[in-house]
Amino acid sequence: MRQYRELAELYQELEKTSKRLEKTFLVARFLRSCTLEDLEPVILLLQGRAFPEWDPREIGVASKLVIRTISKISGEKISIIESRWARLGDLGLVAEEYSQRKRQATLFSKKLGVRDVLTNLQKIASLEGEGTIDKKLAYLSDLLLNASPLEARYIVRTVLGELRVGIAGGILRDAITWAFSPLPEEIFYKCKHCGAVVPASDKCMSCGNPLIPSKSSRELAINELLNSGSIKEQETFITNNPREIYNKLIEYIEDAYNILNDYGELAIRLYKQGLRGLSKLELVPGRPIRVMLAQKADNATEALETVGTPAAVEYKYDGFRMQIHKKDNKIVIYTRRLEDVTKQFPDVVEGVKKINADSFIIDSECVGVDSSTGKFLPFQNISQRIKRKYNISEMVRKIPVELHVFDIVYYNGETILKKPFKERRAILEKIIPEQGILRLAVQRIVKNEEEANEFYEESLRKGNEGIMFKALNAPYKPGSRVGYMMKLKPTAESLDLVIVGAEWGEGKRSRWLSSYYVACLDPVTGNYLSIGKVSTGLKEKREEGLSYDELTEILKPLIIEEKGKMVILRPEIVVEVTYQEIQKSPSYDSGYALRFPRIIKIREDRSPREITTINEIEKYYKEQLSK
Numbered sequence: 001m002r003q004y005r006e007l008a009e010l011y012q013e014l015e016k017t018s019k020r021l022e023k024t025f026l027v028a029r030f031l032r033s034c035t036l037e038d039l040e041p042v043i044l045l046l047q048g049r050a051f052p053e054w055d056p057r058e059i060g061v062a063s064k065l066v067i068r069t070i071s072k073i074s075g076e077k078i079s080i081i082e083s084r085w086a087r088l089g090d091l092g093l094v095a096e097e098y099s100q101r102k103r104q105a106t107l108f109s110k111k112l113g114v115r116d117v118l119t120n121l122q123k124i125a126s127l128e129g130e131g132t133i134d135k136k137l138a139y140l141s142d143l144l145l146n147a148s149p150l151e152a153r154y155i156v157r158t159v160l161g162e163l164r165v166g167i168a169g170g171i172l173r174d175a176i177t178w179a180f181s182p183l184p185e186e187i188f189y190k191c192k193h194c195g196a197v198v199p200a201s202d203k204c205m206s207c208g209n210p211l212i213p214s215k216s217s218r219e220l221a222i223n224e225l226l227n228s229g230s231i232k233e234q235e236t237f238i239t240n241n242p243r244e245i246y247n248k249l250i251e252y253i254e255d256a257y258n259i260l261n262d263y264g265e266l267a268i269r270l271y272k273q274g275l276r277g278l279s280k281l282e283l284v285p286g287r288p289i290r291v292m293l294a295q296k297a298d299n300a301t302e303a304l305e306t307v308g309t310p311a312a313v314e315y316k317y318d319g320f321r322m323q324i325h326k327k328d329n330k331i332v333i334y335t336r337r338l339e340d341v342t343k344q345f346p347d348v349v350e351g352v353k354k355i356n357a358d359s360f361i362i363d364s365e366c367v368g369v370d371s372s373t374g375k376f377l378p379f380q381n382i383s384q385r386i387k388r389k390y391n392i393s394e395m396v397r398k399i400p401v402e403l404h405v406f407d408i409v410y411y412n413g414e415t416i417l418k419k420p421f422k423e424r425r426a427i428l429e430k431i432i433p434e435q436g437i438l439r440l441a442v443q444r445i446v447k448n449e450e451e452a453n454e455f456y457e458e459s460l461r462k463g464n465e466g467i468m469f470k471a472l473n474a475p476y477k478p479g480s481r482v483g484y485m486m487k488l489k490p491t492a493e494s495l496d497l498v499i500v501g502a503e504w505g506e507g508k509r510s511r512w513l514s515s516y517y518v519a520c521l522d523p524v525t526g527n528y529l530s531i532g533k534v535s536t537g538l539k540e541k542r543e544e545g546l547s548y549d550e551l552t553e554i555l556k557p558l559i560i561e562e563k564g565k566m567v568i569l570r571p572e573i574v575v576e577v578t579y580q581e582i583q584k585s586p587s588y589d590s591g592y593a594l595r596f597p598r599i600i601k602i603r604e605d606r607s608p609r610e611i612t613t614i615n616e617i618e619k620y621y622k623e624q625l626s627k
Contacts, residue, residue, distance in 0.1 A: 001113040002038040008151045014165040024171050025205050028178035040264040041118040048163035050121040052262040054287050056340045057125045061159040066091050069140045074098040089561040092157035099152035112146050168526015172263055177253050180270035187242045258290045258479035283410045285327035285359055288334040290479030294487040300452040303486040307471040314441045315459045316466040317404055318379050319367035320605050327359045337607040347396050351437040361410035368399050376463045383604050405432050406441035409476050420473040465489050494578045495612040496603055498571045500528055512548040520612045528571050529590035537599035574606040575599050582621045592617055
């Protein structure tokens with residue numbers, strides 16, 4: 001079994017570099033040295049997780065409990081540990097420091113394996129009921145008593161969700177590709193001296209010896225891709241371009257991950273079978289997948305040029321996206337963030353029982369309805385139901401909903417992701433009875449811009465956000481913005497950004513975090529790039545809308561570090577931000593700043609991985625200049 005000490009040493013190496021290529025290489029080298037049994041715990045712990053992303057369970061340990069644990073194993077007073085934390089700003093470093101002063105010599109301590117650490121973290125996450133805090137304290141104490149100082153640093157960071165080693169999903173995906181897939185010559189070499197797979201250069205990144213091309217890996221990559229079914233034999237262009245081969249590998253593995261939602265399972269399949277292990281992936285009801293995303297269009301002409309004509313055009317509802325699973329009469333409702341909200345929507349559960357299918361996974365939009373007028377309610381209303389944990393029946397009565405179903409990816413035991421959209425829609429028309437809360441998304445087939453604009457105006461008159469354009473012959477691509485769907489809305493341009501920091505206010509706002517640093521996503525590195533500070537759009541009182549008080553309450557548990565009035569936050573809360581203009585700016589990581597930004601609302605339906613990317617920011621900036 002792999003020792004946790006080895007993983008902690010890898011974490012330490014990863015912390016020392018900000019270079020994506022080097023991080024990817026270090027992780028890939030470590031994964032290649034793992035046994036099959038090691039892969040799952042190692043990959044979960046590299047993500048700072050105890051369970052795969054689709055699993056709703058969380059470790060659930062607060063900083064106060066960690067401080068109590070450090071106090072217990074070291075004999076130091078809690079107040080002194082808190083002071084040290086305030087100075088260092090990192091409880092992991094505090095744990096490392098006090099781990100050297102354990103209260104008792106651990107003569108009977110054991111070496112921690114990666115599975116030992118993962119097992120204890122999973123036990124902590126699974127605890128419920130009376131005595132939970134004391135049991136969590138016992139499991140965490142057991143880990144820290146047996147941990148070396150370096151191990152203690154990363155155990156504490158892991159339980160707090162603050163690993164800080166810079167392994168975003170893209171790096172982990174690429175590292176798995178490097179470790180377990182054939183790689184094309186001229187991009188990656190396998191070093192004849194140390195066996196490492198490294199980027200092409202004069203010297204090996206691992207051992208420093210000269211690199212000698214093997215002249216065979218390009219053919220190997222093509223053969224594996226062909227055998228896996230991910231490319232067709234007529235795609236001969238790929239043989240002349242190593243970069244195309246590599247891009248195909250990454251695309252194929254990314255597609256597989258978006259179905260599995262589990263990097264551990266992805267790596268195990270590649271380890272055991274190569275790319276063929278990913279050739280026939282089946283969806284499993286009860287395990288959510290990433291939803292397909294739409295690109296923005298400026299007008300109907302652009303949208304139709306992208307998806308082709310004729311095209312399906314549907315209402316774009318101002319609601320909450322729901323991915324609903326049914327198997328063996330069990331129904332589970334997931335958000336686009338893969339959160340289970342089944343308990344909050346018993347009316348939806350009852351409604352979808354009327355769908356004429358034994359098993360399914362459907363994609364839909366849940367929209368709030370004004371019971372007195374029958375008109376749709378804004379998204380903010382239904383968001384109240386998402387957050388509600390108690391008095392559910394009262395909320396069902398207060399804010400009734402309709403469910404507008406627009407796609408299906410699994411039907412009666414069969415994965416139908418690759419079926420054309422028009423065939424998937426035909427299945428929906430057969431199985432969705434329009435009764436109770438159930439509705440089919442209103443759709444029209446259009447052949448030109450004039451027909452699309454007519455439907456657009458109709459949708460706006462009905463109180464919708466706009467319309468969706470869909471390619472009739474396209475498959476469903478989880479997690480992708482590939483041009484199979486386009487959205488058109490008349491509202492002023494807005495961005496979905498994540499809050500990464502904030503500042504305490506002054507005067508009457510001194511109790512609140514009242515200025516918020518927001519960031520976009522670098523899809524290549526997975527890093528969040530700051531793009532400005534926003535302090536307008538919120539209200540003084542909760543009854544008037546999203547307030548400073550309410551957002552402060554949401555953000556406080558996410559504080560990682562405090563520097564005077566400034567706080568650094570775990571990037572979890574996504575907000576919709578409008579602006580007047582994008583400007584070039586050296587003040588922020590993105591290289592851009594927003595002029596007159598304003599927070600509109602929290603996007604409970606968006607995960608930080610789905611926010612506006614730096615590529616989109618650059619596109620909007622260029623479009624702005626052209627206008």
